[in-house]
Amino acid sequence: MDVTAELTIVIPVRIDCKERKENLDIVLFSILETTSAFIIILEADSKRQYFFKEREDRIKYVFIHDDNPILHRTHYLNKLLKMSETDKVGIWDTDVILNAKQIKDGINAINNGITLCYPYDGRFLFLGAKQSNQVRYNMTSFLNLTDENTTDVPTALGRPSVGGAFIVNKDRYLQAGGENENFYGWGPEDAERLKRMEILQEPIARIKGPLFHLYHPRGINSACGYTERDKNNVNELIKVCSMKTAEMHDYIDTWTWKS
Incomplete structure (x- = not known):
């Protein structure tokens, strides 16, 4: 049995540029083609901006009307976690892709008692606009990006990353607070998540291999x-x-969203 069938991947989205839409298209394509995971997309915006070929067997789409220019991502991630019907949940950004074996290894880590698993080893590799276009229009370009030929791809921040994609044991993660909704808009919630799990002595793991980030302009x-x-x-x-x-x-017991 393919262990990826045990996984729900959730993706909150706000389409703020054409590259974001194109990136999510290829992210969905890569998940659908290389795994058996179920996907939930939650779009929060003043009107629907993201349209895709329906796949009711594998993709659930949720739209929430939200006129706020700031996307309260942590709030919507908690909603997505609670929507998920599997006990293993992957939280993905709209712009990241990785090897399917890393996803499988991450699921196995959760099955072996890990609460929070990063399905990559900390290398968050930024693809430039040209490379990203190559991947968007030819998935083989991504498949050819291996450990051996990514030495010239810049790593985010110059240190091991803790964002982009992670897999959790849903029940244990929610007991540990889920997403901290005190983080409003873009911020250091990725660093807080890891630190909180460490303080709570929840088991954490990493999987060998890089995570790739497709180019998009940066807005609010x-x-x-x-x-x-x-x-x-x-x-x-x-x-x-x-x-x-x-x-x-x-402190977690004071978080009203936890209930």
Whole structure:
């Protein structure tokens, strides 16, 4: 049996540029072609912007009317987690692709007791506009990107990444707080997630292999704007990082969205 059939991959989306739509198209194609996972797409916007070839057997689409220019991603991820009917859930960005074997290995890690698994080893490889176009119009271009020929592809931030894609044991992750909705808009929620799991002593794993990020322009929902919102997000990260295990449990119990 293909273990990827045990997985639901959830993707929140707001189409803010044509590249975002094109990227999600190829992300869906890669998941459908290389795995048996079920997919839930949640689009939150003032009107529907994303249309695709319906696949009721594999894809569920949810639209939520939202006039707020800031996408409250953590809020919608919690909704997606609760919608998922499998006990293993993959949370994907709209712009990331990776090898199917890494996804399988990540599912096996969850089956072996891991709460949070990154299906890559920390290498978050940015593809430029030209390379991304090659992948969008010829999936073979991605399949040819291996460990041996990605040495010239830049890695995000110059350190192991903790964003883009991760797989969780749904029940254990929700018990550990799920997504922290105090993070509003683009921010350091990826770093907080890992730190919170470490504080709660939840088992974490990584899978060998890189994660690839397709190019898109960066707008209000994918960049830091040095606003009061950004300061609040950083303060939330600092607050969580300063906690001990008991404090973390008490803090999570105050999160109304957890129920």
